[in-house]
Amino acid sequence: MGPVRISFLRIGALGIGLLLGSTVGPVSAGHTYPNPTGGDCWRIGTPLWCRTSFATTHDMRIRTIDQIGGGFTVNINEACNNWHNYSPSTSGTGDIWCHPSAVYGDSYVYFKLGTDVEILSWPIGALALTINCTTGGSCSGSSTQSQNTWYSEIKIAAGAVGPLNETQETWVFAHEMGHALGLWHHGGSDLMNPTVNNFTGPNSTDYGLLPACSGAASTYGVRCIYHALQ
């Protein structure tokens, strides 16, 4: 009887394992929040970049790391928090939170000065560039493929950003945060317009419509990436 009992136990254990494995596996794209257990954040209809949330909730937690110096920390934190403040978290989840210090499951966004080599080919008047990096070894400032962002580096052209006023400085950081979250440029009057303006946080275009991912492709917004279809 002993060997037989073990066989049943083996089958039972395998079954439980299979069940557990299924529940911690990645979620189906386009139907749920970013998977807090480490799933793929890529969703149908989203832009090509997105960040995976590894927090215990479905929220996106960003740790902002100011490596620029020169007193930009306040603007950086304001810019990031403006994404949080706007987000109408109707269901209590899928929000964007910003932290200058460590939080479980956070994702790093660095703010750095562009090096001489990096900004050599930038035209005069270029302000900043966001580079999103993946665990696959890609660090890109353009959307050549769908990818899950591991961390982001926002490179600033100090000579161009320095003369801006406070509002415009905050625009630069909030705009680049939009790229770090996975958004691309919009042509309209909003934060993700590629030229400096007085928006210091996202508007309905940048945030996107409800239901998430509805509307035209250029109006998806971050809600399409990080909020449930509802």
Add this chain to the structure above:
Amino acid sequence: MKSQMRALAILVTLGLFGVILGSAASGATSGQKLFADPDFGMSYDERVAAHAANSDAYRARYQEWVTSITSKGVNARSLPIRDLSMSTLAPSEELGEVVARAAFIARGTVVSIDWLDTGGSITRLTVQRAFKGSISTSVDILMANSLVPADESWTTAAISQLEATPVLFPGDEVFVFLDSKDKATLTPIPWTGMYLVRGESIVATAHNPLATNGEVGDTVARFEVDLERLLRL
């Protein structure tokens, strides 16, 4: 006792196997990869170091890749174009502002693009006529547009393009309005610094606001007359 321990070990092994199998099956169903938190368990310093190492490794691999790709020859016109996530100052609203700002203005034909292994590119122009500044028969324009890998295996390339300074391809006839970052470095004025010649007509490059406000879109002859007039002011 020994057999019980062995049985327990088997159960644990099978359980873990089931978890892995279940995860894979679920992933296969959704067509998605399973991502573990790459920073899990690391301190702040360890995370920063890991990120820096990844960025350094990318730059080193990128340099080798650009060298490899360009050694085979690149037909820029055949490559897909992806926008670059770069922000800029607002563009000039009048051609007169662009004329006043430019250190160099010239009409010419693009003859080549050199893709830099540090990112960016050099577009070489043979100059047919210089309107402003001392430009020789040829000018090199430094641009933010780069070659980038288009797939995860880095086997195909795309062009990463700054919308404000779109790619000019070999054979393009153009008017360029250039800033001088220093004596050796000329860059196009963003948004309003490049105009294509199409037959006898002038066409502002994509996203150039002067194309929609009536400032350009005229004939080449008229554009040159306007330029000369603005240069006299």
